[in-house]
Amino acid sequence: MRKIEMDLAYFNITEQLKTLPIDEVWRRYINNDLRRCGNRWITRCPWHGGPDGDRNPSLVIYTHSNRWHCFGCGQGGSTIDLAMKAFNIDFKEAVQIMAADFGIMIIGSTPEERAEARRKGLFAKAKRELEARFKVKEGEAYQRLASLYRAVDQTLAEIKTEEDLELFGGLYHIATPLEHVLEVLRTGTPAERFAVLGDKQVRRWCGWA
Known part of the structure; x- marks a missing residue:
């Protein structure tokens, strides 16, 4: 009963x-x-x-x-x-x-069980808030990197002469890594996206370094 x-x-x-x-x-x-x-x-x-x-x-x-x-x-x-x-x-x-x-x-x-539930709730909320802040930072990075990639791609498309190539040819070495980073931010795992945002070069591209 x-x-x-x-x-x-x-x-x-x-x-x-x-x-x-x-x-x-x-x-x-x-x-x-x-x-x-x-x-x-x-x-x-x-x-x-x-x-x-x-x-x-x-x-x-x-x-x-x-x-x-x-x-x-x-x-x-x-x-x-x-x-x-x-x-x-x-x-x-x-x-x-x-x-x-x-x-x-x-x-x-029991009081212990209720205290443990409150502890779990506070931890879960803190984790959720941290994830939300990361998502905001991730979105900001994606927008900056996408804008940079479009600018690089447009500049490379406008190369017509050897002089242009000499001036802007180095951008070819930026375009491919940028494209890879954007792909990771779109489809990567959380761990992969976190690692990308911690990369020194990526942080420089985003203006965070």
Whole structure:
């Protein structure tokens, strides 16, 4: 009988978490700009779009149903799904973190378990904020490097004489590495993109050195 009561209490808690205002949960865990559009909020999806980001905001937060959906990558769901996606955690961890963050007691949990959930929540939020800052820096780098690549490519296309070649021929040695860096920023793994942005030459190209 005790287990049935515990299961029912856990179910009630998850249902309570799903009724938390979706925009409040978004602001707490994603910290992204929201734009009001009638009874909806519209924002850029933080999970797709590559280094350029989600240029045309494609994620919608529905206040009437308390759910979210991205029309760009198809992801969406409840407040709990949002926490799971934001921190890349499972359902149980999301419930524990959200309960600790929003002051909802989980029946049967110990003070140590609640403290651990809060610790995990703070760590996950800090990780998320660090990733968001990296994404901004990555987008800035991509724009600068793409602009530099276009300028180099245009200059090389305008080489007509031996004098032009003597003046600008060295740019051929820049074009190929630049193209490679842009490809890594578009399709590389997080580790590869992080390594590229730490490269001294890339930082000089971006004007950060």
